[in-house]
Amino acid sequence: MAERGDRGAExxxxxxxxxxxxxxxxxxxxxxxxxxxxxxLLGSGGARAVGTVMARYGSDVPWWRVVRSDxxxxxxxxxxxxxxxxxxxxxxxxxxxxxxxxxxxxxxxxGPTG
DNA sequence: GGATTGACCGGAA
DNA sequence: GTTCCGGCCAATC
Numbered sequence: 001m002a003e004r005g006d007r008g009a010e011x012x013x014x015x016x017x018x019x020x021x022x023x024x025x026x027x028x029x030x031x032x033x034x035x036x037x038x039x040x041l042l043g044s045g046g047a048r049a050v051g052t053v054m055a056r057y058g059s060d061v062p063w064w065r066v067v068r069s070d071x072x073x074x075x076x077x078x079x080x081x082x083x084x085x086x087x088x089x090x091x092x093x094x095x096x097x098x099x100x101x102x103x104x105x106x107x108x109x110x111g112p113t114g
Numbered sequence: 115g116g117a118t119t120g121a122c123c124g125g126a127a
Numbered sequence: 128g129t130t131c132c133g134g135c136c137a138a139t140c
Contacts, residue, residue: 016137035122039136047122049136055121056138063121074121098128119139127131 016045017053024058027065029088031109032102034069041110065109071102 013021019042027033035054036047047069054063054074064081067073071093073081082100085092091103 014138036124039122044136046134046136048120048134049122049138051121052119052137052139053121058121066121068121069123077121117140120137123133123135125132127129 013053013057016049017057020045020050020053021057021061024054024061024063024066027062027109030090030107031111032065032067032071032090032104032107033109034067034104036069037108038066067102067104069104071104071107072099073102 020038023038023041024033033041034047035050038050039045039047050066051074054066058066062084064073064077064084067081072078084090085102091106092100093103094100
């Protein structure tokens with residue numbers, strides 16, 4: 001079996017990747033989750049592992065709802081992510097100087113309300 | 115098989 | 128407020 005050929009076809013994510021993508025797809029609008037949170041919800045892997053999956057297979061899920069623990073969008077995709085936050089009404093904090101980031105206090109998912 | 119990379123996290127200076 | 132460092136785990140070369 002072509003270990004690199006099949007997965008390199010960009011149509012068959014790994015078992016771990018499927019779990020990550022499925023969880024990201026469950027994040028409602030206006031809410032976000034940190035990479036480390038997804039790993040903790042899955043009960044396996046780590047923040048770094050989730051980032052690796054998102055970079056490779058995140059194209060099929062609302063990746064902008066996945067941010068760093070600081071509430072900052074993925075490195076290299078901040079511009080695109082901000083566009084979605086403004087459209088979905090995701091709570092943002094900070095200013096232009098400090099750099100706008102998602103208000104994890106209110107937008108973190110799953111939250112007190114679920 | 116091993117070595118390197120990466121859309122990370124938390125703490126310390 | 129910022130910058131630097133080690134640790135973490137899966138995917139990739």
